Amino acid sequence: MSRTRRTFSKEFKTKVVLEALRERTTIEVLVKKYELLPTQISIWKAEAVKNMSNVFAKDKPEIVKNPISTEKLYAEIGQLKMENDYLKKKLS
Incomplete structure (x- = not known):
C-alpha cells in the first residue's frame, strides 16, 4: 500500500508558511488543516x-536578455513579409 508522492x-507553500509564521x-492545527507532516x-x-x-x-537578479540579435529578427520579418506578399499574389 504505497502512497504517491x-x-x-x-502558492500553497506560501500560504502554509505565512500561517506558521503568524x-x-x-503547528498541530496546521498539520490537521492541510494534512501535512509537522x-x-x-x-x-x-x-x-x-x-x-x-x-x-539591493541587487535584483538581472533579466537575461535574449541572445538573438535584432538584425536576425528584422531579416526574418522581411523574409516572412516577402513570402506573405508572394502568397497573396498567387491567390489572387
Missing part, C-alpha cells in the same frame, strides 16, 4: 526565514 504549488495557531511545515518555515533577506536585497 504529492507535489505542492508555491503563530496564531499551533516536519514538512517546519522545513518550509525554516527555508522561508533563511531566504527572507533575498526579498530585500
Whole structure:
C-alpha cells in the first residue's frame, strides 16, 4: 500500500508558511488543516526565514536578455513579409 508522492504549488507553500509564521495557531492545527507532516511545515518555515533577506536585497537578479540579435529578427520579418506578399499574389 504505497502512497504517491504529492507535489505542492508555491502558492500553497506560501500560504502554509505565512500561517506558521503568524503563530496564531499551533503547528498541530496546521498539520490537521492541510494534512501535512509537522516536519514538512517546519522545513518550509525554516527555508522561508533563511531566504527572507533575498526579498530585500539591493541587487535584483538581472533579466537575461535574449541572445538573438535584432538584425536576425528584422531579416526574418522581411523574409516572412516577402513570402506573405508572394502568397497573396498567387491567390489572387
